[in-house]
Amino acid sequence: MNETAIKSSITFSAVPEAQGGPFVYWGSLEESMRSAKVIGFDAIEIFPPSPDYFQTVDARTLARQIGLEIAAVGTGAGWLKHKLSLADADPQVRTRAMEFLTSMLVVATQLGAPMIIGSMQGRSGPGVSKNQAKEFLREGLERLDAQAKAIGGQILYEPLNRYETDQCNTLAQGTELIGGLSCTKLLADWFHMNIEEADMVESILKAGTAIGHVHFADTNRLAVGSGHLSVQPLIDALGQIGYRGFLSAEVFPLPDSQSAAERTIRSFKQSVRSV
Secondary structure (H helix, E strand, C coil): CCCCCCEEEEEEECCHHHCCCCCCEECCHHHHHHHHHHHCCCEEEEECCCCCHHHHCCHHHHHHHHCCEEEEECCCHHHHCCCCCCCCCCHHHHHHHHHHHHHHHHHHHHCCCCEEECHHHCCCECCECHHHHHHHHHHHHHHHHHHHHHHCCCEEECCCCCCCCCCCCCHHHHHHHCCCCCCEEEEEEHHHHHHHCCCHHHHHHHHHHHEEEEECCCCCCCCCCCCCCCHHHHHHHHHHCCCCCEEEECCCCCCCHHHHHHHHHHHHHHHHCCC
């Protein structure tokens, strides 16, 4: 694999309710894109408040003019703003969650990017057992996968740590959940993996080509190089499975956005150039 096979990406949030969350850029998408381009990123990952956001912001044109790819589109605002999840005990809530995700999938596909399902996977709770929650999730993923196939889109399912969901916490569990789906891959988030995986390298090797996207974060959810994650073995493992996607920095903007972005690109270049 050569140096350009894995590409760099940085996260941007347009969701005020997510302030304090692990997104490097905030506010103006155009300004964030221009900053990311100057620093040296290949792409940007967008976390919008709803599909309607893209009616007022022409992200595709901006990305083309500035020279960035759109790595992925997040859907977490569906949970954060509207408390929608695919595993809710209320069928009406599940229906609204599907409508939100279906609309987001259409927009993401128009942008040439995959759609992420993370927090909207939901979890067990009052009125829904763990097994039932996973059945609801699988049913929703099957329907969305069929829609993605029909429009040429792609979905990324993200296993989260145990404090955020009891659906799938490891890549192995995620691989099992999405088995048989043709347009759905895994999002391997190194922050969550550091909490849940006994051996992060082994989990990447076993998941193999099921991995479609990577969140590039250190153990403390800061820019890679700010914690104690052993990065090079993970990069080497991605090389072994033939990964050709993005390393996207979903990290806190600390001490500030510029510093977090610059630290990320340095770590990216230092680790990926040797693969």
